Amino acid sequence: MSIQRLSSFASSAAPFLIIGGLLYAGFFVKPEPKGDAVARPAFERGDRLYGTTVQPDGKILLVGNNGKILSSTDAARSWQYATVPTHVSLQDVAAWDDKRAVAVGNDDVVVVTEDGGTSWKRVDAPKSKIANKLMHVRTAPDGHAVAVGEGGVILTSSDYGQHWASVRPEEDIAWNDVYLKDGHGWIVGERGRILISSDNGQSWREVAGPVKSSLMAVSFRNGNDGVAVGLNGVILASHDGGATWSEEPFRSPDETGAASAGDAKDGSITLYERGKTEHLLCVTWDGKRWIAAGTKGVVAIGDAGAEHWTGARLSPDDRHWYTSIVPGHDAYFLSGSRVVAVPAKRLVQAAAIEKAGEHS
Structure with missing residues (x-):
């Protein structure tokens, strides 16, 4: 073979030799790690963490947009990502015990865990013919659960979320929230509508409510006494198991500060004179008082009888909204457009300051 032909052959074969070398490197050459791996941050720009629950062992579970599920075992100081079989937004999460929990969300998705929230699997659930968005879910003893959402959907499970x-x-x-306690259930939704159940959510009947604005959340501290909250700062109270409801006066804080309880940087809240009304999106009973939260960092603190309410903000410049609030061992965990842990003692201190101000 002549030198000229060899040169021509080498030139024509060069691209194939380069491609072959790259394929070899891709399949057989293992890159050496350089420096420490960059850890994915728990909270990223654009995150929306809609639902929160605290398991009996104190572990916190958070769910949100793009199928994100986080867990914390150290009171929200650090977070771990879960393995989740969906990328649709999850709206809420609830736990039966330290191992078993369920999350629901857009596209009528339902996922369950049996290992404390480390890994999740998707389970089948009936699809709505009107809308496909499950808003909230609640669990009850012996594997019972109820999920509600848009299109008037009400789903029940009695086997720890395996079948619905x-x-x-x-x-x-849109049914916006559901609460279960001692075999009874309560659902609230658009246009002030309210449903109640006495058979663990298997059947529901409607009761009259005093408002026409949308109710966003409901909670009961026993079989008789409950609170529902909603748009425009609406607060309703019931003392007969949800059969009748009364509207309680509340005006959320405006922009003019009046007093402060602690340093806002450490999770404390700041009190304000009553004025502009914000929406209330979630409510819970902590064993001593009612706590509701909503738009622009507004928090409402109510007494056991749900008759007297104090308005506050998480911080003077808080413009975030919160769709979930759960009491932990020594703090309240709120999630929504951001996640924050508020020390319980600060909330109690704030309520005392406001009460003193009203009587001065």
Whole structure:
């Protein structure tokens, strides 16, 4: 073979030799790590963490947009990512015990865990013909659970979320929240509508409510005494198991500061004169008082009888909204457009300052 032909052959074969070398490197050459791996931050720009629950062992579970699920075992100081089989937004999460929990969200997705929230699997659930968004879920003893959402959807499970059934015809309404306690259940939704159940959510009947604005959350501290909150700062109270409701006066804080309880940087809250009304999106009973939260960092603190309410903000410049609040061992965990832990003692201190101000 002549030198000229060899040169021509080498030139024509060069691209194939380069490609072959790259393939070899891709399959057989293992890159050496350089420096420490960059850890993915728990909270990223654009995150929305809609639902929160605290398991009996104190572990916190958070769910949010893009199928994100985080867990913390050290009171929210550090977070771990879970393995989740979906990328749709998850709206809420609830736990039965330290191992078993369920999360629901857009596209009527339902995922369950049996290892404390480390890994999750998707389970089948009835699809709505009107809308496909589950808003909230609650668990009850012996594997019971109820999930509610848009299109009037109400789903129930009695086997720790493995199977679900629809228990009420669909309609043009969004049920925004559900609460279960001692075999009873309560659901609130758009246009001030309220449903109650006495058989663990298997059947529901509607009761009259005093407002027409949308109710966003409901909670009961026993079989009789409960609170529902909603748009425009609405607060309703019931003392007969949800059969009747009364509206309680509340005006959320405006922009003019009046007093401060601690340094806002450490999770404390700042009190304000009553004025502009903000929306209330979640409510809980902590064993001593009612706590509700909503838009622009507004927090409402109510007494056991749910008759007297104090308005506050998490900080003077807080413009975030919160769709979930759960009491922990020594703090309240709020999630929504951001996640924050508020020391319980600060909240109690703030309520005392406001009460003193009202009587001065």
